Amino acid sequence: MLTIRSVFHDYNIGEDWHIPAGNVQYQILLLVTQGELVYSMEKEQLHLKKGDILFIKPGTLRSAWRSPSRPHEMYSVHFTCRQGELSQWLQDIQRGGYQKLCTSHYYHLKQQFSNLIQQWTSKQSYYDLYCSGTLLQMMSMIGREYERQHHPSRKVKLVDQLQEYLQQHYRSSLKVEDLSRIVERTPNYVSTIFKEVVGYTPLEYMHRLRISEAQDLLLNTQMTIAAIADYLGYCDQSYFGYMYKKLTGAMPSSFAYVRKGR
Numbered sequence: 001m002l003t004i005r006s007v008f009h010d011y012n013i014g015e016d017w018h019i020p021a022g023n024v025q026y027q028i029l030l031l032v033t034q035g036e037l038v039y040s041m042e043k044e045q046l047h048l049k050k051g052d053i054l055f056i057k058p059g060t061l062r063s064a065w066r067s068p069s070r071p072h073e074m075y076s077v078h079f080t081c082r083q084g085e086l087s088q089w090l091q092d093i094q095r096g097g098y099q100k101l102c103t104s105h106y107y108h109l110k111q112q113f114s115n116l117i118q119q120w121t122s123k124q125s126y127y128d129l130y131c132s133g134t135l136l137q138m139m140s141m142i143g144r145e146y147e148r149q150h151h152p153s154r155k156v157k158l159v160d161q162l163q164e165y166l167q168q169h170y171r172s173s174l175k176v177e178d179l180s181r182i183v184e185r186t187p188n189y190v191s192t193i194f195k196e197v198v199g200y201t202p203l204e205y206m207h208r209l210r211i212s213e214a215q216d217l218l219l220n221t222q223m224t225i226a227a228i229a230d231y232l233g234y235c236d237q238s239y240f241g242y243m244y245k246k247l248t249g250a251m252p253s254s255f256a257y258v259r260k261g262r
Helices: 087-091 106-122 127-149 154-169 178-185 187-198 202-220 225-231 235-249 251-258
Strands: 003-011 019-023 029-034 036-041 043-051 054-055 061-066 075-081 098-102
Touching: 003 106, 019 251, 029 106, 029 127, 043 054, 043 098, 043 251, 061 251, 075 106, 098 127, 106 127, 106 202, 154 178, 154 187, 154 202, 178 187, 178 202, 187 235, 202 225, 225 235, 225 251, 235 251
Parallel strands: none
Antiparallel strands: 003 075, 019 061, 029 054, 029 075, 036 043, 036 061, 054 098
């Protein structure tokens, strides 16, 4: 059982932001979503940028500071679990105390982290169970990706191509047939292989990209919910609300309270 100890969302932090040197107390998973950071891990310096993931094992000596050129944004979760409950892949990558990874699931992980921080700060009923479940989903996704990165195949390359296209065109009205023409495969093959590798159908992945962007817009702009729905390609605001609640467990209005300057 994973037990979350704390969840953090750092953004628009001044140039003097830093973490003093010290030994990590819990397991840490972090995702950089903007800017650049430098983590000093034992005797190595790791330069982290948007899309980078870092796992840190308890007991590891760590310090960190941000690049002076631009502000950064980062999500992190600190958690514990019994040694026997650690997945084999996590044990493997933490043998040295820490591991930097890149992810092709950036937008989905960012959405999951947004959900996590929302639930953790709101402290609604059963928030602890919701947060643990969200972390398990994230860990499962990263684990699958870690394993497939060590077993490249033509399927993975095809799915990477589709993911890149979806990340660039998720606001457009897309059908599986459109994607099938890009990779010259049948729609059924595209849907099957995409779900096998990613865990979602292409259209489910597209909606997750949209809702992740919606959370960013709710947090960082003054756009209305109706304007956000239209911007993301949802002609019907009620359908946007339905998809938002389906993927986050809450309505868009409940997330708007964390806008900047609240």
